[in-house]
Amino acid sequence: xxxxxxxxxxPRVPRDDARARVARRAIATASLxxxxxxxxxxxxxxxxxxxxxxxxxxxxxxxxxxxxxxRRPQQIPDAPDNRLTPARVDLGKxxxxxxxxxxxxxxxxxxxxxxxxxxxxxxxxxxxxxxxTLARRTPTILDLAWASALFWDGRAETLEEQALGxxxxxxxxxxxxxxxxxxxxxIRGYQALFDAAYRGEGVTPKxxxxxxxxxxxxxxxxxxxxxxxVAGDRRAISSEASAGFALFAGKANCAKCHSGWRxxxxxxxxxxxxxxxxxxxxxxxxxxxxxxxxxxTLRGVASRPPYMHNGSEATLESVVELYxxxxxVHRSSLSPEIKPLGLSATEKHAxxxxxxxxDAAPRPVTLPALPR
Amino acid sequence: MLTxxxxxxxxxxxxxxxxxDHPTAHAHRTTTHVVSQKNKQxxxxxxxxxxxxSLSFSNxxxxxxxxxxxxxxxxxNLKLQSPGKVHAVPFTQAGTxxxxxxxxxxxxxxxxxx
Numbered sequence: 449x450x451x452x453x454x455x456x457x458x459p460r461v462p463r464d465d466a467r468a469r470v471a472r473r474a475i476a477t478a479s480l481x482x483x484x485x486x487x488x489x490x491x492x493x494x495x496x497x498x499x500x501x502x503x504x505x506x507x508x509x510x511x512x513x514x515x516x517x518x519r520r521p522q523q524i525p526d527a528p529d530n531r532l533t534p535a536r537v538d539l540g541k542x543x544x545x546x547x548x549x550x551x552x553x554x555x556x557x558x559x560x561x562x563x564x565x566x567x568x569x570x571x572x573x574x575x576x577x578x579x580x581t582l583a584r585r586t587p588t589i590l591d592l593a594w595a596s597a598l599f600w601d602g603r604a605e606t607l608e609e610q611a612l613g614x615x616x617x618x619x620x621x622x623x624x625x626x627x628x629x630x631x632x633x634x635i636r637g638y639q640a641l642f643d644a645a646y647r648g649e650g651v652t653p654k655x656x657x658x659x660x661x662x663x664x665x666x667x668x669x670x671x672x673x674x675x676x677x678v679a680g681d682r683r684a685i686s687s688e689a690s691a692g693f694a695l696f697a698g699k700a701n702c703a704k705c706h707s708g709w710r711x712x713x714x715x716x717x718x719x720x721x722x723x724x725x726x727x728x729x730x731x732x733x734x735x736x737x738x739x740x741x742x743x744x745t746l747r748g749v750a751s752r753p754p755y756m757h758n759g760s761e762a763t764l765e766s767v768v769e770l771y772x773x774x775x776x777v778h779r780s781s782l783s784p785e786i787k788p789l790g791l792s793a794t795e796k797h798a799x800x801x802x803x804x805x806x807d808a809a810p811r812p813v814t815l816p817a818l819p820r
Numbered sequence: 821m822l823t824x825x826x827x828x829x830x831x832x833x834x835x836x837x838x839x840x841d842h843p844t845a846h847a848h849r850t851t852t853h854v855v856s857q858k859n860k861q862x863x864x865x866x867x868x869x870x871x872x873x874s875l876s877f878s879n880x881x882x883x884x885x886x887x888x889x890x891x892x893x894x895x896x897n898l899k900l901q902s903p904g905k906v907h908a909v910p911f912t913q914a915g916t917x918x919x920x921x922x923x924x925x926x927x928x929x930x931x932x933x934x
Contacts, residue, residue, distance in 0.1 A: 597925040734922040736886045784884040
């Protein structure tokens with residue numbers, strides 16, 4: 449099975465049997481326990497004059513408090529009614545790479561969420577059906593198994609809810625859901641895959657969405673130099689980058705929103721990006737969310753320019769500049785967390801150096817042979 | 821903290837006062853329950869209260885929140901609430917209200933009003 453990782457630090461796809469379920473629960477409990485123990489150790493420290501034993505977070509915890517919060521998880525979480533199975537992942541992978549899910553037959557999910565470009569497309573704004581440029585940039589799908597809101601405006605709460613949106617959207621893949629169902633059902637090679645993944649449920653928009661979501665849950669960022677540093681390898685990142693991390697978690701205020709191992713809390717803020725797109729306010733109609741967009745993950749961020757919901761920032765340096773200025777546009781909706789930072793050139797350089805430590809060579813993806 | 825205590829005391833006093841005005845009526849003592857916002861979570865995540873009770877939303881976090889509800893009969897919007905601020909909301913009818921923060925979708929609170 450190509451989705452079973454060999455790296456022990458990678459989250460494992462749970463297997464479909466009772467023993468595996470027990471083992472999973474034991475691993476999950478042990479991991480939570482280990483993280484808890486590490487957190488307690490990091491917080492307590494040792495009395496002066498007593499030699500400190502070398503333990504996992506000793507070095508990193510010297511640099512910044514709460515660094516244990518950035519430790520990677522051990523397991524991919526299951527969705528409540530869409531337990532992860534190899535059959536579901538295999539079906540979802542086929543659908544994800546299948547351009548027949550678009551009206552033109554040219555666009556698959558992978559056309560924009562291209563594994564070779566960090567699961568995005570490298571463009572400021574996405575291009576959809578009939579080569580029309582869309583309003584917003586294609587987000588990466590890395591680590592979304594842990595996300596609590598999808599789309600730039602958070603209008604979907606689960607991957608299952610999100611998956612059908614771009615398929616049916618006229619500007620994107622432009623295939624209405626009844627046409628989608630009919631087309632996939634007519635491809636004989638898919639029948640066995642759907643039977644194995646969702647026995648007795650048939651080909652429906654719901655099983656299509658759940659399969660795609662299952663595959664997406666296995667798209668997980670690789671362990672980066674930053675992770676080795678958090679685990680105690682003090683040579684894993686440069687001293688400039690570790691200074692950058694201290695700024696990231698301190699003076700530069702980044703970790704207020706870019707928190708945790710995914711470097712996002714999935715929150716929505718107006719950070720002062722110029723543009724007329726009013727973002728989340730269109731979804732929840734709370735005035736404070738005008739011009740608010742989702743905080744994206746920073747995993748692999750150095751490989752995924754340009755930045756912001758409309759690709760308006762070309763480089764990491766210009767992004768840091770935007771924050772240092774307290775946003776490029778000052779509106780009443782500007783987040784209270786956004787204010788001028790007073791960073792020196794050296795400090796800005798260090799922050800970018802740290803961001804580069806979140807890059808890791810991506811896991812190779814084997815392309816599926818699509819059903820006929 | 822003092823603000824919270826003062827607010828709670830004031831609300832209890834008002835409730836007791838009403839009971840005294842109607843000695844023959846069955847006095848319903850209303851309570852103010854504190855809901856904390858901490859680490860981008862509502863604490864508790866679910867609460868059952870009586871009709872007429874209030875929830876005192878306390879921002880014990882380090883970031884600004886915006887508590888709101890869209891549940892039918894319970895709609896409200898506390899707007900920007902910076903760290904340290906406290907804001908009380910009365911719940912005057914029975915039912916279930918889903919409470920959210922406009923900025924942080926991980927924050928979820930279910931209020932059951934009986």
